[in-house]
Amino acid sequence: MDSSHSDSRGAASAREALGAIGADRRRLAERFTxxxxxxxxxxxFAVAAMIxxxxxxxxxxxxxxxxxxxLALFGIEHQFRKRTGISTNRPAGPASLAVLMVLCTTIAAAFVASLVLASNGELSWIIALASAxxxxxxxxxxxxxxxxxxxxxxxN
Known part of the structure; x- marks a missing residue:
């Protein structure tokens, strides 16, 4: 009898711990957004300046x-981490990883395009690209x- 009693207490304790973890995740998500x-x-603005x-x-x-x-991008990340305790450069799952990959790809492509435009003397297109x-x-x-x-x- 003691073993079944301790098993039910262990299960209840585990459910309570999982509930606390879930609540922490919800609070972190709210702080993040x-x-x-x-x-x-x-x-x-920092990315546009880079482009x-x-x-x-x-x-x-x-x-x-x-x-x-x-440096501004690193400073922004540092301030965000100080305010929230969360680092944005580690995606939390597949959706955030996909969005991060798309953003990084657009930054790299826009920078390369900006370099090509600069070598061709198309300064007005660089400003349009940076704005976009x-x-x-x-x-x-x-x-x-x-x-x-x-x-x-x-x-979970």
Whole structure:
């Protein structure tokens, strides 16, 4: 009798622990999406600056602008991690991984296209491309945040 009694207590304890984990995941997901209002525009601006960097023409100055934009992205991630305790560079599941891969691919493709446009002297197209990438990142970061939160809630 004692063994069945301890088994039921163990099962109840396990259910309670799983419930607490689920509640923690929901709270983390809420904290994660609550910060989108400032993270998405900041990251979108930094990426747009990186894409527009080849428009300055001089390789040294382009490197400085690109480096500063990259530092801004790292700083944004650091501030987000300090405020939420969550690192955004590790997807929580398949949906957030897919969105992150698409965002990284668009950034790389836009930067290469910007370099090609700069070598052809098409500065106005670089600005248009940077503006388009700003919008893609603004929307994409919000989608990533929601996908991350959804993946976080689902993971058990």
């Amino acid at each position: 609550a910060e989108t209002w400032w993270v998405a525009p900041a990251q979108a 527009a960097a080849p428009a300055v023409g001089v390789a040294g100055l382009m490197s400085v602008v690109t480096g500063l934009a990259a 990438e700003f919008i893609v990142m603004l929307v994409g970061v919000a989608i990533y945040d929601r996908s991350y939160a959804r993946d976080l809630r689902r993971a």
